[in-house]
Amino acid sequence: MKTNIISGTQKLEYTNNSPDRLNKVYFHLYWNAFQPGSEMDVRSQELGKILINGRPDWDSRVTDRISKLTPSEEGYQKIKSLKINGVEQPMIVHGTILEVDLTKDIQPKSKVNFDLVFEAQVPIQIRRSGRDNAEGVRYSMSQWYPKLCEYDYEGWHTPQYVAREFYGVWGDYDVTIKIDKNYKLGGTGVLENANQIGWGYDKPGTSLKSISSAERTWHFSGKNVHDFVWAADPDYEHIVKSVDGVKINVIYKKVDSMEQRWQRLADAAVTVLPYMEKRFGKYDYPQYSFIQGGDGGMEYPMATLIKGPGLVSAFHEWMHSWYQMMLGSNENEHPWMDEGFASYAEGEVTAYYDKMMNIESDKALPLHHAGAYRNYYFLQQSGLAEPMTTNSDHYNTNLAYEINAYSKGEMLLEQLGYIVSDSVRDQILLEYYKLWRFKHPNPNDFFKVAQDVSGIQLGWYKEYWLNTTKSIDYKIDSLWGEGDISKIRLRRIGEMAMPIDLELTFRDSTKEIHYIPMDMMLANKPAESNELRFVHEAWNWTNPTYIVEFKHPLNQLIKMEIDPTKRMADVNLDNNVLKLNW
Numbered sequence: 372m373k374t375n376i377i378s379g380t381q382k383l384e385y386t387n388n389s390p391d392r393l394n395k396v397y398f399h400l401y402w403n404a405f406q407p408g409s410e411m412d413v414r415s416q417e418l419g420k421i422l423i424n425g426r427p428d429w430d431s432r433v434t435d436r437i438s439k440l441t442p443s444e445e446g447y448q449k450i451k452s453l454k455i456n457g458v459e460q461p462m463i464v465h466g467t468i469l470e471v472d473l474t475k476d477i478q479p480k481s482k483v484n485f486d487l488v489f490e491a492q493v494p495i496q497i498r499r500s501g502r503d504n505a506e507g508v509r510y511s512m513s514q515w516y517p518k519l520c521e522y523d524y525e526g527w528h529t530p531q532y533v534a535r536e537f538y539g540v541w542g543d544y545d546v547t548i549k550i551d552k553n554y555k556l557g558g559t560g561v562l563e564n565a566n567q568i569g570w571g572y573d574k575p576g577t578s579l580k581s582i583s584s585a586e587r588t589w590h591f592s593g594k595n596v597h598d599f600v601w602a603a604d605p606d607y608e609h610i611v612k613s614v615d616g617v618k619i620n621v622i623y624k625k626v627d628s629m630e631q632r633w634q635r636l637a638d639a640a641v642t643v644l645p646y647m648e649k650r651f652g653k654y655d656y657p658q659y660s661f662i663q664g665g666d667g668g669m670e671y672p673m674a675t676l677i678k679g680p681g682l683v684s685a686f687h688e689w690m691h692s693w694y695q696m697m698l699g700s701n702e703n704e705h706p707w708m709d710e711g712f713a714s715y716a717e718g719e720v721t722a723y724y725d726k727m728m729n730i731e732s733d734k735a736l737p738l739h740h741a742g743a744y745r746n747y748y749f750l751q752q753s754g755l756a757e758p759m760t761t762n763s764d765h766y767n768t769n770l771a772y773e774i775n776a777y778s779k780g781e782m783l784l785e786q787l788g789y790i791v792s793d794s795v796r797d798q799i800l801l802e803y804y805k806l807w808r809f810k811h812p813n814p815n816d817f818f819k820v821a822q823d824v825s826g827i828q829l830g831w832y833k834e835y836w837l838n839t840t841k842s843i844d845y846k847i848d849s850l851w852g853e854g855d856i857s858k859i860r861l862r863r864i865g866e867m868a869m870p871i872d873l874e875l876t877f878r879d880s881t882k883e884i885h886y887i888p889m890d891m892m893l894a895n896k897p898a899e900s901n902e903l904r905f906v907h908e909a910w911n912w913t914n915p916t917y918i919v920e921f922k923h924p925l926n927q928l929i930k931m932e933i934d935p936t937k938r939m940a941d942v943n944l945d946n947n948v949l950k951l952n953w
């Protein structure tokens with residue numbers, strides 16, 4: 372009889388690098404979420420009761436589907452035995468978390484060996500992992516094994532699998548998968564037995580080697596990764612490319628109308644990797660696989676499971692290699708550090724790709740980040756805004772989570788360019804990568820780097836943008852002139868203070884930038900263009916108004932605009948511009 376049950380053994384060599392004695396350890400049992408009545412099921416249905424613009428706020432992939440799973444369709448992970456250094460350990464299952472009460476403490480700086488025996492049933496794909504998805508992919512195998520929780524300076528991180536998302540322990544994975552011989556696989560890591568498998572893994576263009584046994588063994592190894600994903604289907608196709616010493620695999624199910632788009636994705640990956648590395652740091656793994664695995668797109672080390680060959684989403688998932696896989700921030704607690712930064716990079720990489728391919732792009736400013744600003748403005752006026760410090764599972768709505776994690780996180784970087792200049796922001800991102808790669812940075816770590824690199828005090832930006840839902844709104848209040856001297860009064864209406872770039876345009880079509888730093892910065896942003904720039908005294912945030920003086924007769928002025936680049940997230944742009952018809 373055919374089942375969808377896997378029998379697994381896991382050998383785990385664990386080093387306690389902390390200064391603490393551990394009397395417990397915890398594991399994730401993610402697939403227990405795919406059972407009727409699980410926290411994921413109930414949470415999704417509860418959010419579905421909230422209507423926003425007439426639409427239920429649940430995740431459209433989950434909705435109430437978990438509640439309808441039959442016993443053979445649901446998922447589970449059962450631990451049959453868990454030993455440490457050969458001694459069986461007492462265990463308690465709490466939903467998707469396994470607590471292990473150690474018979475003997477794990478001493479600081481010591482190493483222990485775990486031996487686990489487990490059985491798991493692959494659920495129908497609801498969210499991320501599972502079998503037999505909408506595109507007909509047989510197995511999308513993520514979160515498939517009992518995965519050790521992360522222990523860091525805050526202690527154990529043991530979130531239930533309610534919706535999102537991940538934080539893990541880096542290690543070297545050595546994975547052997549025995550499966551029906553007709554299946555073709557892609558996954559994290561390097562295929563160690565490529566010569567026995569063929570199928571493009573040994574040399575481009577080879578087919579799957581025929582064998583006499585019913586099952587075939589695939590052996591992957593991934594170094595310095597915090598998770599391991601794989602997918603399997605008998606009808607997968609495989610495109611192989613190589614760029615900068617990195618092997619690119621595109622693995623997908625053949626549908627004639629999509630064939631060229633998968634090919635284009637493989638070519639695009641070759642085009643963009645050098646740019647990604649220049650902007651965000653070196654891609655530090657030997658390979659990357661784009662694997663058709665359903666459910667939108669989800670990032671894993673050295674691989675992504677994606678629904679289709681769309682480039683923007685593929686670039687996005689790949690950029691998670693930087694923020695989730697190499698930097699590895701806690702995505703459950705600070706989703707913006709991963710989703711927001713990946714979204715920012717996705718916009719930059721897409722802009723680069725469009726330029727290389729001469730594709731007309733969205734001309735709205737800020738180029739390729741305009742969508743994020745639109746989402747954020749919508750959230751601010753919806754009354755549903757919450758601080759970005761909210762844990763990703765604990766937002767009141769999916770809408771606020773999504774816009775905060777993705778859009779407001781993306782804007783954090785685009786707007787940082789406005790505050791410190793784009794070129795300094797770019798240096799910050801490279802330095803952040805260099806200092807924090809494989810070290811799990813938290814929000815303070817990022818802002819510390821930003822402050823050190825820019826020489827500009829940024830505590831206020833962190834405070835306003837992350838901890839509050841305060842809005843930015845500046846307006847041109849009034850203007851007057853006497854002879855050759857003219858004055859413009861600006862007014863801060865919003866609760867959040869910012870530095871101001873004021874652009875003046877004169878009758879002879881010359882322009883000037885009047886830059887007004889904000890007192891809490893204690894420094895100025897460097898000039899960003901060749902445009903004539905005047906640097907004014909800082910605007911103290913406690914003052915609601917500020918008078919800008921400039922040396923032109925007033926009747927020469929035809930237009931004034933606050934932040935013509937529109938990188939500042941001013942919620943009311945109408946009062947930022949004033950045109951004069953003399």
Ligand SMILES: [Zn+2]
Nearest residue numbers: 687691710713
């Ligand atoms: Zn993402």
